[in-house]
Amino acid sequence: MDAGAAPNPQLSTMRRRADDRVNWVSSIPFLAFHTTPLLLLWTGVSARAVVLGVVAYWGRMFFITAGYHRYFSHRTYRLARVPQFLMALGGTTALQKGPLWWAANHRDHHRYSDTEMDVHSPQKGFWWSHVGWILCDKYSATETDRIKDFAAYPELRFLNRHDTFAAVLLAVTCFALGGWSGLVIGFFVSTIALWHSTFFVNSLAHVMGRRRYATEDTSRNSVIIAVLTMGEGWHNNHHYAPSSCRNGFFWWEWDPSFYALKALSWVGIVKDMKSPPATLLASNRLKDGSLDIGMFRANWTKAARAVSAAGSDRRDALGESLRTRKASLEGLLDTSLESATELATTIRRGQREQLRKA
Ligand SMILES: [Zn+2]
Numbered sequence: 001m002d003a004g005a006a007p008n009p010q011l012s013t014m015r016r017r018a019d020d021r022v023n024w025v026s027s028i029p030f031l032a033f034h035t036t037p038l039l040l041l042w043t044g045v046s047a048r049a050v051v052l053g054v055v056a057y058w059g060r061m062f063f064i065t066a067g068y069h070r071y072f073s074h075r076t077y078r079l080a081r082v083p084q085f086l087m088a089l090g091g092t093t094a095l096q097k098g099p100l101w102w103a104a105n106h107r108d109h110h111r112y113s114d115t116e117m118d119v120h121s122p123q124k125g126f127w128w129s130h131v132g133w134i135l136c137d138k139y140s141a142t143e144t145d146r147i148k149d150f151a152a153y154p155e156l157r158f159l160n161r162h163d164t165f166a167a168v169l170l171a172v173t174c175f176a177l178g179g180w181s182g183l184v185i186g187f188f189v190s191t192i193a194l195w196h197s198t199f200f201v202n203s204l205a206h207v208m209g210r211r212r213y214a215t216e217d218t219s220r221n222s223v224i225i226a227v228l229t230m231g232e233g234w235h236n237n238h239h240y241a242p243s244s245c246r247n248g249f250f251w252w253e254w255d256p257s258f259y260a261l262k263a264l265s266w267v268g269i270v271k272d273m274k275s276p277p278a279t280l281l282a283s284n285r286l287k288d289g290s291l292d293i294g295m296f297r298a299n300w301t302k303a304a305r306a307v308s309a310a311g312s313d314r315r316d317a318l319g320e321s322l323r324t325r326k327a328s329l330e331g332l333l334d335t336s337l338e339s340a341t342e343l344a345t346t347i348r349r350g351q352r353e354q355l356r357k358a
Pocket residue numbers: 109113201202206219235239
């Protein structure tokens with residue numbers, strides 16, 4: 001091995017392996033689902049079907065954001081056992097697999113944001129983070145060790161195994177209430193819209209919008225995604241304080257999932273909603289000059305990959321000189337990244353101590 005081809009853990013990231021590739025056979029139902037709006041040419045569009053579609057979209061979005069995300073993934077509030085089951089059941093109508101599968105993968109997204117271990121790392125591109133990761137075999141199983149707390153409930157394990165029957169029931173209801181047009185718009189079209197709006201949080205909320213807080217990742221706040229997803233677009237806020245029940249930290253940040261949970265807390269269904277302290281909301285702001293380690297790491301890693309890819313196979317003195325320079329540049333990039341990470345960790349530790357004292 002020559003000097004220019006030294007192994008580098010930063011550079012081995014994001015390479016596509018066999019089980020990272022789309023399984024086109026098992027993806028047929030998902031892809032075929034996207035052709036169902038064509039049926040509207042035969043069924044037409046009725047007003048009742050449109051109402052069904054709107055209700056099915058927002059109703060199920062609530063179960064995904066307030067349930068699968070803010071409850072099962074992050075435990076940002078408490079539910080008794082029956083409402084917990086109903087929240088999971090509602091989530092399965094969205095055809096985004098079971099609550100344990102969804103939440104286990106999402107916890108990994110937070111634990112390993114933007115790295116190779118991140119299930120839908122935005123660093124692997126739009127297609128991968130939007131749907132590619134769902135259509136490959138690698139993440140099809142539920143990693144129950146990531147979600148031991150909820151996997152302890154047999155009724156949730158049952159829903160996780162049988163994650164389509166509630167959606168079939170919804171389809172039948174749409175047909176009963178709105179006929180063929182009701183079925184196509186109320187169920188199929190609203191499901192497709194629901195899928196892609198949810199997936200935008202994974203694919204676009206790390207590339208579109210603005211960053212308010214310095215976080216370990218590349219998350220951003222986007223009002224467009226917040227409107228589509230009942231408040232999930234405040235993704236930088238969320239990565240900054242994932243245990244917070246509200247993603248819109250300020251009154252002007254549209255977060256209807258939070259408003260609905262608040263209303264449920266008034267009647268005693270939702271309990272112990274967690275909110276970040278005011279001191280935390282005022283810390284780590286980029287406008288105050290905080291070290292943006294998430295973007296630093298993403299850009300530095302990209303630069304390191306470009307350096308690694310560059311080079312020459314010339315066997316003469318010039319080729320040797322290029323390889324030597326490349327090796328020293330790679331070493332420099334590695335050391336800088338390490339130092340920046342240590343600096344960010346030290347700053348964070350200091351802030352945590354300050355917060356504890358406050
Ligand atoms: Zn994210």
